[in-house]
Amino acid sequence: METTADSDLSDTSRSIHIVTTATLPWLTGTAVNPLLRSLYFQKSRTESAKVTLVIPWVVKNNERKEVYPNHIFSDGKAGMKEQEAHVRKWAAETAGMVPESKTLRIQFYPATYQNKLGSILTLVDICSLITTPDVDVCILEEPEHLTWFPMPSYSDNLIKPDDFMPISDIGWMAKFTHVVGIIHTNYPEYCRSYGVRGSRRLTAKTLQALSKLVCRSYCNKIIKLSATLPVMADYKECICNTHGVRSDFLRDQKDTNEKSVMNSDTETKIYFIGKIIWAKGFNFLLQCEEKYYEEVGEYFPIDIYGGGPDVESIKRSFFGVRGKLGHNEPDSSLTIDGRSSSIDEGDQPSEEGSNKGNTLPEDQDEQHQKDDTLSHLSETMIKAMPFLKDYIEKEEDNAVSSQEKLSTSIKTLKDSLDLVKNYPKLNFQFENIPKTRYEWRKTAIPANFKGPRDHAALKFSQHKIFVNPSITEVLCTTSNEALAMGKFVILPKHPSNEFFYQFPNCLAYKDLKEFVSHVKFALTHEPTPLTNELSHHFTWEAAMDRLIDASVITKEDQKILEESGRLQRDKRKAWIHKESGRMIKGDVLQNVMKCPSVDLKEYELEYEGLEKERESYMLNLAGDGGPKSLMFLSFMIAIVSYFLQR
Missing domain, CATH: 1.20.58 (Methane Monooxygenase Hydroxylase; Chain G, domain 1)
Incomplete structure (x- = not known):
């Protein structure tokens, strides 16, 4: 079918802005994937086309230390240059894209890190920061996350408060010719599982209503990474995996036999890599170990890579309070609670998919709360x-x-x-009282907690089976990477994993019995070598082709949207959302966001204009705290948006 020219991203002469919610050295999915996407766009563009990656700069030093514990950046512009250099170095050395790492444009926006949310939030209207003359296509990575809070901007002075529909030029769709929003995280589910008891369901529905409002207001096309995500706008959304893997994950079969002997004495055949939190399915993994023990008479050994807030409680659940390994005598390397440990603390963070959307099933959450009583x-x-x-x-x-x-x-x-x-x-010792039922075990599970590690470093290891029991992902990056490396991947039958079913080394299970059956099979067989055709599915070249196809709007669909009044209603929603931001300027915003002073001129690219308007606009913020008032404001916006969904 014939497509609209505005939605055709295959035109290599078009300039592109990619805006995301995280950046390196935080190796999370919303930092790594947008960077790689921008590099591959840069690789395919003509010399006249510009590709700009817009990333957050965490203003407060103590928050930067929390997000990037192994890296120190100076304050202000000096720190931005240091972080930009780090991003370019990673792009050149790790991603292997040297020319693109030099020509890619990088722009920062001021942000704050909220540890209770585990997310970076913008302090300004990001759209107003982008003033280059080459605005054309924009890709919003997590559009709802970027636009929840209607931040004021210098452009507010140009808008008359008594104008209504002339405000059709407000927002991302007004500034850019075509805006694509890629949904990474199931935030309503996050609230439903991790929110305050008694208000979880209301909070989740409120957040979903707000997310619908902003996605419909600011995106021409919405792409969901998997079917596990809720509906945002059925009239302009689709499901597509737009992610690829770095080239170093694609296993070179010629070198495998030469390098596979590395660490053969210390590595197990089965491994897990990712954030060490209960939400990643460790509760189910422990049940699988017990089921395997019932059938085989022993636990299967596993190497676990990564870090996280639940690492100590999960270690105790694997080892038990006695810290014994199997039927042997106590092993000091596996004991816990202040005794010596064999954990290899790697110095590289784990490259793990969506660090947002981590949820525990309701029954697991309640069980852990009951277990905490004893502690x-x-x-x-x-x-x-x-x-x-x-x-x-x-x-x-x-x-x-x-x-x-x-x-x-x-x-x-x-x-x-x-x-x-x-x-x-x-x-x-009361601190040794078991906090979960798994800690009462008499026989420890032979698990090795090896700390954070870059997944690519395990490419030629003895690991041939990756287990990923999580059902809280939208699209798990680590599963994608493991399959690309030619390993078996054992994962649950779940909408978030549908993309992986096409690969022969993907072993999907529906229950404990099938999980154990897959483990037995994988331990006694070798993974099927990937054909060139299958390998291509994992590449970023293939991912870019999928993105271009998914971003298209046909002329027929565009005509239907215009005649149905959908586009006009979306503009009205953008006006309502934007107008709500006018209530939080000046002293109100100062008390709400509680951050250091932010001079927007620091975030301008050298060639950008509108200096006079920028000079009169500055956010003066101070103190400590979080965006509670903004959340309340957004709650009110969401209530209004409920009546604007159709």
Whole structure:
């Protein structure tokens, strides 16, 4: 079918801006994939076409240390230049794209890191920062994340508050000829599983309504990475995997036999790589180990790469509080709670897919909350000891005076207090009380926690089976990479994994029994060598072709949108969302965002104009805290947007 010229990204003379929510050295999916996408666009463009990657600059130094713990960047422009140099170095050395790393344009926007959300949020209207004359195509990586909060901009001064529909020139679709939004993360599901109890469902629905509003307002075409994502705009969305893998993941079969002997004595055949949190399916993986033990009589060894906030509790669940390995005597290298460890702390962060959208199933979350009760037993009883002691003495006196027997409950309470009081003499450590049912195990699972590692470094290792039990991903980057390296990948049958079913080394399971069956098969067989045709599916060249095809709008579809009034309603939504940002300028914004002063002139590219308008606009922010008022404001916007969905 005939396509509109505006939506044709195959024209290599067109300039492209790619805006994302994260950047290196944070090796998360929304940092790595947009960078590689921009490099491959740069590779295919003509000399006159410009490709610009727009990335966040975390303003506060303490927040940068939290996001990039192994890297130190200076404040201000000096720090931006240092981080830009780091990005270009990675593009040249790791991605192997030296010419493109030099010609790619990089622009920063001021941002703040919210650790409770695990996300970087913009401090300004990013669209207003882009003032180059070559604005044409824009790709918004996580468009909802980039536009949730309607930040004010210098362009607000040019907009008359009493104008309504003339504001059709507001936003991304007004500035750019064609705007493509790529949805990476299931944020409503994140809220549904990790939100505050009692308000999870309401919060998830509110966030979904807000996400629909901004995606419809600012995107001409919406691309969802997999079917696991909710509907944003059924009249202009599609499902497509627009990600590829770096060239160094594509296994060179000629070198495999020569290099596969590396670390053969210390590596297991099965491994996992990713963020070490319960949301990645470790609860299910532990159940799989138990099922395998029932059928085979032993646990399967596994190497686990990565780091995360749940690493200690997960290690305890694999080893048990005794820290024993199998049926052998205690192994000091596998003990926990302050004793020596064999964990190899790598110095490179794990390149793992979407670090956003990490969720626990409801039952798992409730189970962990129940387990946490036991972990607080010691602290609670010790604090209550003086009051309980007085109560027991009073009851004992009453029993003596009344010549009645002391109740069983009082005796039990007294015995418990005696235990707490005398526990140092008994050499009992309350911190070793199991927090999950898995920690009661008598036999440890032979797991090696090896710390963060670049997945590509495992290309020629002895690992041939990658297990990924997570069902919280949108499209798992590590599964993509493992299949590209020619390894078996054992994963659940889930909408997020549908793209991988076409490959012979993908072993999808529907239950524990099938998982164990796949493990047995993979341990006794070798992966099927990838044909050139199958290998091509993993390349960024193929991913770029898929993106170009998915971004297209046919003339017939465009006509339907215009005649149905959809486009006009989307412009109205953009106006409503933008106008809400006018309420949070000046002192209000100063109290809301709680960040250092941000001079937008620092974020201009040298050739950009509108200096006079920029000089009169500066965000003066100070203090500590988070965007609570913005979230409340967005909540109100979402309520309004509910009535604008059709």
